[in-house]
Amino acid sequence: MSSATFAFAPGLPPPAVRWNGRVKFDFTGGNNDPDRVPVDGLIAAAESVLKREGRMLAIYGVNQGPQGYRPLREFLAGKLKADAGIACIADDILLTSGSNPALDLINGALLARGDTVIIEEDCYQGTINRLTRIGVNIVGMPLDKDGMRMDALSNALETLKAKAVKPKFIYTIPTVQNPTATILPVARRQEMLRLSAAHGVPIVEDDCYADLTWSGQRPPAIYAMSEHGGVIHVGSFSKSIAPALRVGYLVAPWEVMSRALALKTDAGSGALEQMVLAEFCTRNFSKHVPDLRRGLRAKLETLMESLREHFGSTVEFSDTQGGIFLWVKLPDSVDTMKLYERALAAGVCINPGPQWSVNKERARSRLRLCFASATHEEINQGVATLAEVCRREFGVASA
Numbered sequence: 584m585s586s587a588t589f590a591f592a593p594g595l596p597p598p599a600v601r602w603n604g605r606v607k608f609d610f611t612g613g614n615n616d617p618d619r620v621p622v623d624g625l626i627a628a629a630e631s632v633l634k635r636e637g638r639m640l641a642i643y644g645v646n647q648g649p650q651g652y653r654p655l656r657e658f659l660a661g662k663l664k665a666d667a668g669i670a671c672i673a674d675d676i677l678l679t680s681g682s683n684p685a686l687d688l689i690n691g692a693l694l695a696r697g698d699t700v701i702i703e704e705d706c707y708q709g710t711i712n713r714l715t716r717i718g719v720n721i722v723g724m725p726l727d728k729d730g731m732r733m734d735a736l737s738n739a740l741e742t743l744k745a746k747a748v749k750p751k752f753i754y755t756i757p758t759v760q761n762p763t764a765t766i767l768p769v770a771r772r773q774e775m776l777r778l779s780a781a782h783g784v785p786i787v788e789d790d791c792y793a794d795l796t797w798s799g800q801r802p803p804a805i806y807a808m809s810e811h812g813g814v815i816h817v818g819s820f821s822k823s824i825a826p827a828l829r830v831g832y833l834v835a836p837w838e839v840m841s842r843a844l845a846l847k848t849d850a851g852s853g854a855l856e857q858m859v860l861a862e863f864c865t866r867n868f869s870k871h872v873p874d875l876r877r878g879l880r881a882k883l884e885t886l887m888e889s890l891r892e893h894f895g896s897t898v899e900f901s902d903t904q905g906g907i908f909l910w911v912k913l914p915d916s917v918d919t920m921k922l923y924e925r926a927l928a929a930g931v932c933i934n935p936g937p938q939w940s941v942n943k944e945r946a947r948s949r950l951r952l953c954f955a956s957a958t959h960e961e962i963n964q965g966v967a968t969l970a971e972v973c974r975r976e977f978g979v980a981s982a
């Protein structure tokens with residue numbers, strides 16, 4: 584008797600590998616600091632909101648429509664106005680299960696195979712992979728210490744125009760960029776908006792690290808600065824509270840929102856997380872975030888010191904303006920895709936540069952280190968081990 588076999592759909596991404604547990608020294612992912620998750624506050628928030636409104640979990644969307652738990656959207660409208668200058672109301676906000684699904688909805692509403700999208704050359708891997716999978720032509724813009732270079736954007740838009748190509752949008756992470764941790768200054772935001780209007784190309788602003796600037800200040804959101812619309816704003820609680828909660832959002836005009844809602848097929852993102860966050864954040868967000876920032880900054884100091892101690896002048900990096908990542912350059916002899924395998928065998932996990940860039944050759948000897956989730960001790964030991972692997976496998980001189 585023949586057995587039934589699964590015939591998988593064409594065009595799938597490569598199958599996932601099984602998770603083998605976290606390694607000892609993990610510098611990967613966009614994880615947060617376990618010691619800075621406000622556990623007691625979340626327990627108190629969960630108890631009070633469930634006692635008050637728990638019965639409403641019986642109704643899809645807790646009886647508040649498809650855009651998500653209204654008190655959290657109201658909290659966000661107030662926070663976005665105060666911090667980012669965005670004048671929006673709860674009805675302009677859609678809560679999603681993290682910001683990744685928000686990006687999927689935007690891509691789903693706007694993109695088709697063969698379209699062109701402009702992004703920062705070094706960029707969030709999740710975005711590069713999504714666009715690649717859709718079959719989009721990705722055009723990468725170089726960055727400097729102030730983020731995406733506007734001369735390059737201007738040239739790229741002109742070059743594409745000469746070929747009769749109109750990009751679908753410019754995707755940018757302007758406030759603490761991933762992986763370079765740069766912040767796009769106001770003048771460049773203005774210039775991006777000018778170019779966007781001149782070429783009729785909208786902007787998708789991914790702002791998930793914007794709460795984590797060391798100064799506590801941030802420039803106004805591009806969404807806020809636009810006088811003619813044409814911008815979608817995406818954010819998340821993953822970096823400011825906890826990524827495992829899975830709560831993100833998009834802010835968009837109704838013409839986009841209505842398309843995103845029509846594409847959202849999950850019958851509502853988890854309401855319990857949204858309720859707990861609303862309860863917690865309205866009372867505690869403005870106190871919690873500065874504590875988190877201070878803790879992250881201290882870990883970055885440890886990482887930078889440790890890199891100097893163990894790699895000396897063979898390593899290049901710049902102090903950052905916020906966030907949870909350091910983008911590091913090793914000597915040209917180091918291929919970080921190979922380093923990834925060899926470091927893993929020694930118990931250290933890194934993100935190799937080529938996975939976080941569309942300029943694979945330039946990123947070959949670069950890597951991204953997340954310093955948020957490891958302890959200070961683990962950062963020191965992990966960097967020492969990484970330096971030893973670089974010396975042994977790639978001949979990088981000891982400090």
Ligand SMILES: Cc1ncc(COP(=O)(O)O)c(C=O)c1O
Pocket residue numbers: 612613680681682683684707709756761789791818819820821826830831
């Ligand atoms: C730039 C950027 N956008 C979006 C995300 C997705 O985050 P989440 O889905 O947890 O909100 C990440 C995660 O690291 C990110 O770095």
